[in-house]
Amino acid sequence: MKLLKKMTFVFCAGMLSGGALAQENAPMLAQSCAGCHGQAGEGAGSIAAIAGYDRALFIATWEEFRNNERPATIMNRIAPGYSVDEVAILADYFASLE
Template identity: 50%
Template sequence: MPTPRNALVLLMALAPFTAQAQPLVAEGCVGCHGPNGSGSGGIPALAGRPQAELVALMTAFRANERPATIMGRVARGYTDPEIAAAAAHFAGQARP
């Protein structure tokens, strides 16, 4: 049975992976939306947009409630927690 000290050591060991998980889920977005989600060509910027707005957009794309060329297919590959993590990441980025 793990002791509280062992649990703390485990949490400390996993902390770097938890901190990296949020940007990793957002990596799939930067290919089209540009570095840090700053926008690219005619593709809109994600950086600095409200987290709730980004979650609502991705959820609408995933449910085919918002028209798109590719985003409906892309959004279906993300779970709710992944969408929330990516949205939090881009909401925390500086606007371009």
């Protein structure tokens, strides 16, 4: 039982530190969006600006792409490749940009 408690603690501590580390790496994760949405999420032409995008709306829109519920040329193929945590990190990151 002690081993299980110790393993649970180590796992939870790792998850917490991993979450903090992931937030620090948000700009690196967001680089995958830059090819279409611009370096700062500014968008161009028919490509949506995602800088300053509302966090909840970002996540909801992402889920629509993931589930093929929103018309897209490429986002419906990209969206399934990201975890829920990664999408949340991206949503926080782009919501923080002006």
